[in-house]
Amino acid sequence: MEEIFKKAYEPxxxxxxxxxxxxxxxxxxxxxxxxxxxxxxxxxxxxxMMPPPNVTGILHMGHALMLTLEDILxxxxxxxxxxxxxxxxxxxxxxxxxxxxxxxxxxxxxxSRYDLGREELLKRIDVFAKASHDTITSQIxxxxxSCDWSREAFTLDEKRNFAVNxxxxxxxxxxxxxxxxxxxxxxxxxxxxxxxDEIVYEExxxxxxxxxxxxxxxxxxxxxxxxxxxGDTAVAVHPDDKRYQDFIGKxxxxxxxGEELNLKIIADRExxxxxxxxxxxxxxxxxQIDALMAEKNHLPMVQVIDEKARMISKNELLNGKKxxxxxxxxxxxxxxxxxxxxxxxxxxxxxTAERTGGIIExxxxxxxxxxxxxxxxxxxxxxxxxxASRNNTDPVVSLRDDKALQKTxxxxxxKKSVESGAITILPEHFSKIYFHWIDNxxxxxxxxxxxxxxxxxxxxxxxGEVVSVGNEPTSAKGSGVVMQDPDTLDTWFSSALWTFSxxxxxxxxxxxxxxxxxxxxxxxxxxxxxxxxxxxLMSGYFLDEVPFKKVLLHGTVxxxxxxxxxxxxxxxxxxxxxxxxxxxxxxxxALVTAxxxxxxxxxxxxxxxxxxxxxxxxxxITRFILDNTETSDFAKLNEEVVATTEADRKILEEFAKxxxxxxxxxxDLEIHLAALEAYRVTWNELADFYIEASxxxxxxxxxxxxxxxxxxxxxxxxxxxxxxxxxxxxxxIYQSLPHKNKPLxxxxxx
RNA sequence: GGACGCUUAGUUCAGUGGUAGAACGUUCCAUUCACAUUGGAAAGGCCGCAGGUUCAAUCCCUGCAGCGUCCACCA
Numbered sequence: 001m002e003e004i005f006k007k008a009y010e011p012x013x014x015x016x017x018x019x020x021x022x023x024x025x026x027x028x029x030x031x032x033x034x035x036x037x038x039x040x041x042x043x044x045x046x047x048x049m050m051p052p053p054n055v056t057g058i059l060h061m062g063h064a065l066m067l068t069l070e071d072i073l074x075x076x077x078x079x080x081x082x083x084x085x086x087x088x089x090x091x092x093x094x095x096x097x098x099x100x101x102x103x104x105x106x107x108x109x110x111x112s113r114y115d116l117g118r119e120e121l122l123k124r125i126d127v128f129a130k131a132s133h134d135t136i137t138s139q140i141x142x143x144x145x146s147c148d149w150s151r152e153a154f155t156l157d158e159k160r161n162f163a164v165n166x167x168x169x170x171x172x173x174x175x176x177x178x179x180x181x182x183x184x185x186x187x188x189x190x191x192x193x194x195x196x197d198e199i200v201y202e203e204x205x206x207x208x209x210x211x212x213x214x215x216x217x218x219x220x221x222x223x224x225x226x227x228x229x230x231g232d233t234a235v236a237v238h239p240d241d242k243r244y245q246d247f248i249g250k251x252x253x254x255x256x257x258g259e260e261l262n263l264k265i266i267a268d269r270e271x272x273x274x275x276x277x278x279x280x281x282x283x284x285x286x287x288q289i290d291a292l293m294a295e296k297n298h299l300p301m302v303q304v305i306d307e308k309a310r311m312i313s314k315n316e317l318l319n320g321k322k323x324x325x326x327x328x329x330x331x332x333x334x335x336x337x338x339x340x341x342x343x344x345x346x347x348x349x350x351x352t353a354e355r356t357g358g359i360i361e362x363x364x365x366x367x368x369x370x371x372x373x374x375x376x377x378x379x380x381x382x383x384x385x386x387x388a389s390r391n392n393t394d395p396v397v398s399l400r401d402d403k404a405l406q407k408t409x410x411x412x413x414x415k416k417s418v419e420s421g422a423i424t425i426l427p428e429h430f431s432k433i434y435f436h437w438i439d440n441x442x443x444x445x446x447x448x449x450x451x452x453x454x455x456x457x458x459x460x461x462x463x464g465e466v467v468s469v470g471n472e473p474t475s476a477k478g479s480g481v482v483m484q485d486p487d488t489l490d491t492w493f494s495s496a497l498w499t500f501s502x503x504x505x506x507x508x509x510x511x512x513x514x515x516x517x518x519x520x521x522x523x524x525x526x527x528x529x530x531x532x533x534x535x536x537l538m539s540g541y542f543l544d545e546v547p548f549k550k551v552l553l554h555g556t557v558x559x560x561x562x563x564x565x566x567x568x569x570x571x572x573x574x575x576x577x578x579x580x581x582x583x584x585x586x587x588x589x590a591l592v593t594a595x596x597x598x599x600x601x602x603x604x605x606x607x608x609x610x611x612x613x614x615x616x617x618x619x620x621i622t623r624f625i626l627d628n629t630e631t632s633d634f635a636k637l638n639e640e641v642v643a644t645t646e647a648d649r650k651i652l653e654e655f656a657k658x659x660x661x662x663x664x665x666x667x668d669l670e671i672h673l674a675a676l677e678a679y680r681v682t683w684n685e686l687a688d689f690y691i692e693a694s695x696x697x698x699x700x701x702x703x704x705x706x707x708x709x710x711x712x713x714x715x716x717x718x719x720x721x722x723x724x725x726x727x728x729x730x731x732x733i734y735q736s737l738p739h740k741n742k743p744l745x746x747x748x749x750x
Numbered sequence: 751g752g753a754c755g756c757u758u759a760g761u762u763c764a765g766u767g768g769u770a771g772a773a774c775g776u777u778c779c780a781u782u783c784a785c786a787u788u789g790g791a792a793a794g795g796c797c798g799c800a801g802g803u804u805c806a807a808u809c810c811c812u813g814c815a816g817c818g819u820c821c822a823c824c825a
Contacts, residue, residue, distance in 0.1 A: 008787070201823085208825090223825060236825090271825080280825045287825075349824070429754065433820065436753060440821075525820090556819095593773090594763080598755090600819090602762065610774075613787045624784035673764080676772080688789070695783080 004736060005626060009619035011583025011612070014732045019141055022731070027747050028148045030083045038747050039083055046077040046084045047518040049499050049548075050147060051531070052155060054093035055132040056100050059139040061557040061603065062524060064575035065595060067143045068588040069554060069671055070522050074146055075724040076666050079750040085515050087502045088140060088147040090133050092156035094453035094491040095198075097132075099190065099356060101125045101452075118451050125452045129156075139576050144584050144727050146746065153502045155494045156454065162471060163501035164494050165457040167542065169470040172458075176371050176410065176541075177446070179466075181301075183284075183291040184365050184445055185351065188309040189358025192449040193367060195490065196442075198354045206348035210277060210341045211334050213261065214254040218247055220341055222276025224348055225286075226334075227326035230259040230313055231304035234282035236293055239267035241278055257333045258315030266297045285364045301364055309361050323361075368447040368456060368487070372414075372537070375407040378544065413540035414438050414533055423536065425551045426669055427598035430525060437529050444534075446490045453488030460485065496534035499547035518548045520669075525553040525598060552669050555600035557591075578608055585726035586611040592675045592725060614679060615729040618722065621687055622733050625715050628698055629708040634716075634737040641713045644703055647693035648710055654685040655717055662721055663750075675725045682718050690714065719745060 026032035033039040048070050053063050070086065078084040101124055102113055113121045133154070140147070153160060171177040184193045206224040213221075219235055237244040247265040254261050270289060271280050284294030284301040294301060304312050311326045313319045318326050334340035351360035408416075415438050417423050418431055425431045447456060459468040459482045468474045473482055494501070499518050503511040517539070521532065532551055539547035578587045589611035594601045643649040658681035665674035690711075697707040716734075723730040723745055734745035 005784090008785080196822095221825080225825080275825070283825090289823090289825080346824085351823095427755095433754060436821075528820095596764075599763090604762090606774075607762085609787090613785095616787055617785070620785040620787090622784085627784065676764080680772085687784085691784075692789080 005619065005623040009583075009616045009729060011585060011615065011728065012580065015142070015144070015579075015584055015728045018728050018731050018735075019144065021735075022146060022744070022746055023141070023149065025744060025746075027078075027744065028086070028146050029150050030085045030148070033078070033747065034083070036747075039078075039081060041083075043081055043083045045514050045519070046074075046082040047515040048074060048086045048520050048522065049502055049518055050086060050088045050145075051521075051523045051527075052089040052091035052153075052495065052498070053136050053140075054096055055090050055129040055136065055154075056093055056096050057132055058135055059143075059575055061573055061575050061591075063139075064143055064587060065554055065557055065591045065601065066522060066524070067140060067145045068591045069552070069595065071143070071145045071147075071588075071727070072592060072671055072675075072724040073520065073522070073666065073669075075727060075746065076750065078146070078746070079720070079723070079748060081749060083514070085151075086145075086147040087151045087153060088137070088145065088149060089153040089155070089498075089502065090136055091495055092129065092154065092453060092491060094448060094488060095190070095192065095194075095450055096491075097129060098125060098450050098452040101128050104128075113451070121451055142576055142579050142584055144588065146727070151502065153498075155491070155498070159504075160494055160497070160501050161454055163497050163505055164454045164489065165471040166506045167497055167538065168457050168489075168493075170542070171370065172469045174376055176374055176376065177368060178371055179366055179368050181364055181366055182369070182443075182445070183286065183288045183362045184367055185353075185360045186307065186363040186365065187353040187356055187358045188307065188361050190353055190356040190450075191307065193365065193445060193447065194353050194360070195445055199351045199360060200354050201349040202352055203347055204350045205345055206350075208276065208342075208344050208346045209331060209334070210343075212339045212341065213252075213256050213263065213281075215337070215339065217252055217254050217263070219244060219265070219279045220277045221279045221281045222342075223281055224346070225283075225323075225327070226330045227311065227318075227323050228283045228286045228304060229281055229330065230257060230261070230311075230315075230318070231283045231285050231302045232261055232263060232281045233284055233294065233299045233302060234264045234266050234297065236266050236268045236271050236280045236282050237278060238271045238273040239269060241271075241273045244279060257330050258317065259313060262300075264297070264299065266293065266299075268293050268296070286362050288362055291364070303364055305361060305363065307363065309359075367445050368458075368489075369443040369445055370410065370537075371443055372411040372441050373409055373443075375409050377407055378541075410537050410541060411438060411441055414441075414536050417536045417540055417546050422546045423549060423551060426553065430528060430551075430553055430598065434528060434533065437533065444490075446493050447485075447487040448490055449487055451488065453491060454494055456485035456487050456489060458485045459483060492530050492534055495531055496538040497542075499535055499539055500543060505542070512543075516543065517546050520550045520552060521548040522552045522554065524556065526556065528553065550669070553598050554595055555598055557601045557603055573603065573605065578605070582608050582612040583615055583728065585615050585728050589614060589675060589679070589726060593672050593679070595672050597669065597672075614683065615726055617683055617687060618718070618726070618729055618733065621682070621691065621718070622715060622737075624691055625711045626737075628694075629712055634712060634739055641710050642706070643710075644706055645693075645697060647690060647697070648707075651685060651690040651693075651710075651714065654681055654689075655714065655721075657681075658685070659717070659721060666724075678722050678725055682722060686714055686718055720748060720750065723748075 030039060034041050050070065051066060053059060074084055074086045105111055105124065168177060185196065185199060187194050208222055208224050209226050210220055210222045221235060223229060237248065248267045249265060251262065251264045254263060270293065282290045282293055282299065284291045284299055285303040286305060305323060306312055309323050311318045311321045317329055321329065331340065352358060353360060415435065418425060418434060425434060457470055458466055459473040461467045461482060467482060500512060500516055503509060503516055505512060523532065535547040539545060575587055586608050590603060590608040594603060643652050658677055661677045662674045665677065694707050694711055697703050719730045719734050727746065731745045735742060
């Protein structure tokens, strides 16, 4: 027996070495598996694209969970003999990364991004991103992820940039990407536009002012944002409101705090007649709802607040003032003029930016949008023509709207992908949430006023007209200076292409043929809309197929008290520290067994400690079996097994049952049940029951040899059944058994 | 305001139309034994509440309560 089994299992001593052996074998790469004759070339493909962690620092428990679940499935499918590919990568996470670096620079050098300039800031971010990338990829290795590093991708590398620009151009040409003046969510702190999904609402107390614009103005209105009232161009009432019927359609000129306002009385069903006075001052430039009303009624839009959340006004007292100061000034003016009718405190939800905490200021700005409603006739994309001949088991459902025969929209593509069953979302109830989201979908604002990211591939002439779109600026015919759009793309635009930009798209590669659509997307439910839906959109549009056949959503990892792990609470558990202390195997077991699909996961150190005991249990099972079997070639012992005693029959039956259950659970993506079953059969059946029974059998010369064979057989079976969950200890044991030649457990058959 | 989910042992959670399950914790016993990280056993439950469907409901349906999440938004 090898020396190492004489003491307790020490994960730290073995895990790094084992990972190196795996990586150097090349078998994370499916083509290498085929080359070595371990996988059949025609074998069904099984593909997962790793959700790329942000290059904003280090791996957290959520990543560890994601890696664990995906690695279990990948190892299982590799052992099944499928052509198994798992592509790793990282995400540039534009806003998050830039904000992180800017914060550091501000702290250390007291400089803003404008002090550094675009080029210098980008240099600094690249350095940070590179370091962060290196940390993260080494941590992914520590967790034991058997992903194909030869195909590693970054959402902002050259290949992905080419894909992004190609995608942008194509959608622009189709009219699906347009530029428009919209009231968007402006973050004055981050100096950028943010999407609706990046807003968090905070409840605060606000003052609701009820006032009249002028003494001869007939309708009093209520507002919490007095300062925006100098930008009002209408007053809206409910069309059925009896009080105001006579005024609808009339126009009034008023002098309001040094500004001349032209106010039209309009009727709109959006107005709640029971709130305030039942009348609403319409500020088209600084409220999204108001902008819609203004569009319907052809009202002018007057911007009165700038990007720094300061006033723009003809009134010298107001101009350049912060919004809160302006609010006071106007309130005082109203009091002096005796126009202020009422002041009351109300609770109000204030929109703030998730990343910076800045209070959102709705502003009109020219932005780039993806139009999700626009109907278009899909071109038969090159990729789509080949779908019929694809090497995939499931028929590829065309995502075009059959009824309309020709026309569809991005929204319909997104809906149909799930509705038709081409994509299954697990747990199933998330489908409802998905459909609900799609029904309420608005144009997707894809431009961001930050510097880190894919720069919008649009060039303008001096007049600001678009002269070129795509990968390279084509020289404008005779026109003057050509300037690239200063903005960058929403980070989700590039990650939306992830399932196929990682496979060589827009080139028509063999890889796309073989590995797309991918088999499964495994990710947290919190990015169902940000990411999952947008991948469905892009894949449906560019390839006329779904990006993945199944979506498995896991929950948020929380601490023992059910709180989210966060830096500010200091309750985070670092997966790498844990792996260091108890082994990656133990961390994996603790995570997977707690992870029922879609439910949040509570984790505490004790649980992980418990699973370290489990790896040691397996270690001791091995020690016992090696102690009681003398052989130079373990594989031979493992060959044929027959049951002679009652205990033999029972244990073989238990193993057969366990194998069936684990297989079934993994196929059903009930990974936690599979892991618990492996644990149960190993500890309760093999260790507690059969090893105890074998002690007597080994003393009986008549059945001693037979019992040894059976023990050897059971050990190998147990190693295989456990390998997807706890790959390191099982591989280490397998490597240490007396084999004539030393195969890798990782590539053994299930 | 709208949607979705959860409620099962002291705790954390599985689970099923027919006698209620695990892990941890607790208590007791055993242990020179592959296991310092062991084994065996015990205690512990109106399966949130109220109706309904059913021969039979913890499970299916309806309502309610508490907790949680997401979405919208408050002029």
